[in-house]
Amino acid sequence: MSERNLGEVILAVDNISLSFGVMKVLDDISFDIRRGEIRSIIGPNGAGKSSMLNVINGFYHPQQGSITFKGETRKQMAPHRAASHGIARTFQNIALFKGMSTLDNIMTGRNLKMKTNLFWQALHIGPARAEELENREAAEKVIDFLDIQAIRKKPVGKLPYGLQKRVELGRALAAEPDLLLLDEPMAGMNSEEKEDMCRFILDVNSEFGTTIALIEHDMGVVMDLSDRVLVLDYGKQLADGEPDEVRANQAVIDAYLGVPHEEG
């Protein structure tokens, strides 16, 4: 994968530190994500992976450091700005509207693309109608892409876990993001569901050219999918590089094999 021609840096994180009270969650983390790549963040439980994603999409505000997204440098992101500037994400615990259908959930991903006001939308005439058609078509393309036609009208709360994860990916895709953040998309899946999900992640990346930042536990999956891997451990940056480099890194091996830390 390393021979792939990756684009310019879309997101750069410089010297980010985040703490909750005395608890230091992220300690001086710096890395970048380049357009078109699949970038993974791995690490043991509590390493700060999800926190890192939350910093990127503006949910957490770091005390130090800066984030540069599409050339604009800020001390911190705001979630609405992240969304409107093309960052979409999925969550570690599924965060769908359980009572709504698959289609409606995916349509909510189009929310930011809707420009007409409530008045037109309520009457469902004129520009609102055209917009609805356009958005429905985009949502249907996502359904077709993820091969979930059979559950289009089913309430997502009744779907098996693996399918719910797929619907959540669909909602993120419907926003046509430049950068897609996936928080443990394969957690709790069986091996067949994992394989499907890997296929979809690779397909999203190659068909739409979407840049993907992925948090994952399963080392095998990460090493197969990723262009570059960032390893965190207890909020510290342990390693950063291509899968083969990372795999050979002694600090990573220690962290994963559980060598005792000095302080513990």
Next chain:
Amino acid sequence: MHPKEPETILDTFPRLLQSHVELRPEQDSMRVKDLGIWQSWTWAEAATEIRALACGLANLGLKRGEKMAIIGDNRPRLYWGMTAAQALGAIPVPLYQDAVADEMAYVLDNADVKIALVQNQEQVDKMFELRERCPKLEHIIFDEPRGLRFYDQEYLHDYKKIRQAGVEYDRDHPDFYDQEVAAGSGDDISIMLYTSGTTGKPKGVVLSNDNVIITARNGITREGLDSHEEVLAYLPMAWVGDNLFSYAQSYVAGFCVSCPEDATTVASDLREIGPTYYFAPPSIYERMLTQVMIRMEDAAKIKRNIFHYFMEHARKVGVKILNREPVSLKDSLLYKLGNILVYGPLKDVLGLRRTKLAYTAGEAIGPEIFDFYRSLGINIKQLYGQTECMVFICVQPDGEVFADTVGTPAIDVEIKIDDNGEIMYRSPGVFLSYYKNPESTASTKTEDGWVHTGDAGYIDDNNGHLKIIDRAKDVGKLNDGTLFAPKYIENKLKFFSFVKEAVLFGNQRDFSTAFINIDLDAVGNWAERRNLAYSGYIDLAGQSEIYELIQDCVNKVNQDLSQDSRLGNSQIRRFLILHKELDADDGELTRTSKVRRSFVGDRYNILVDALYSGQEECHVETQVTFEDGRTGNLAADVRISDAETYPVKTPSRDAA
């Protein structure tokens, strides 16, 4: 039928197409659900597509007599590919889309296929895999470009590009298409269909335009179908039935064929289309019934009671009403009420509300299942057919529908039973030959056109209907000389919803034994109701409660058999529940889901031996093949159980 249509010249598919363009240009010919919406093409639009594609194929080098493979789910462009090839005098060869590359390689090579028109990346990848073994395969055309953007092989083409090249070719050679269509005739080869091969390698059945079109027309005449029928094309395109019901009969009668959105959405698409003319193998009717029953068991008590009350009434008078036999006024009114409250909504859920005619064939259908649908007012009938004659041999006439016969000969079909009890027939649909296989052709088809079916059966004295017992070669004898008809007994077992598949052994043995596959849905639901925990098929299959459940089924079959003086001694003495579901990927079933009994017997010979040696349990290890062609190992301890047997009724005064 439209008496004004000049039938004599409508002897090829492109000509039939042209006739619909003239008669009903604005009527829909084909539909497919795409992005959640039904897209349709009128006959005129379809003709434009086909003309462009045919010219594009000619531009690519496809010539008269050459073969084009068609591989994929039911898709309009694949059906158009058939007509486009036929317009050039080339021969379409549809293949089973879920076959693995190895199986396809044999057919592609045997059929001398030059171009393959395939649905998607999955099929393209298979073509790449087998290309080295099929040097005659020159071009691959794909319908859906998803996932193929980085494929740049010069022999791989996008359907849209071929079509566009065809439009340009047509412009430069405006007479070409019409001349090609004019050069075709009824004697030309229309299509080659590979039989799935219960034994040995698949054989290519060569059918002429006359074979296909005359048979299709006879079927339409007999059932009074017209251009307003609605049909859902959801069975494999490589199967003769799909070619008849979704292609040939649509071209003859001019009705519209709809393709489902996806293999997983067939049930909801069926409901949206509401076909008037429907075919399904017994297994699908069975599955639909099982699902209805499971849902009713989970419904509120009042709903369940209403359902059972009216279903009981339907069982009593529904079939009579369907057969237009007189019933009392009260029964008739109650049935009408039931229609509003239960039958109508139920048929709607099943997608069969508008169905005027439903066929089933391929396997015997359970009398209960059959009567369930008929009592709802759905005119479901059995037919008996073969690839070798474009389906129709026998069909049940309206009003003369019996669960255990397959009806009377179809129009222009003659049947006879030869000295060995084998059924033979002769009809205008009888195939020309097996492709490049004169020995098989000679052994199947006699000089004067009679075809050996390989099925054993007889004509029922009471009603003149044909009754089929088994494959002629499978009918054997127990050591005591009792007739052993395995399929007949297997079917009796399979009529229980808990039994998905059964395999009988007994030929040249002292008694009969059986392998059983349980139905995971039905048995799983039964187990849940009793709070029996299980992790999957293999776990459920080994539980003693399940053995008792299945033993009940076997006992009932034995009781039933004991009533028959000829077959009574072949009652099942011992049985086991197989540790894995029989699967076509492992070669245990054919692609049309028929059990390959001798293969199964060889593969599990250790279990067969255990059945006859009196063992209580047997350890077995099995290699299984996954969908992607990889293999794995499955080990299990299989229990063996005895069944009750009953004294055989002697053929005395009240022999039935």
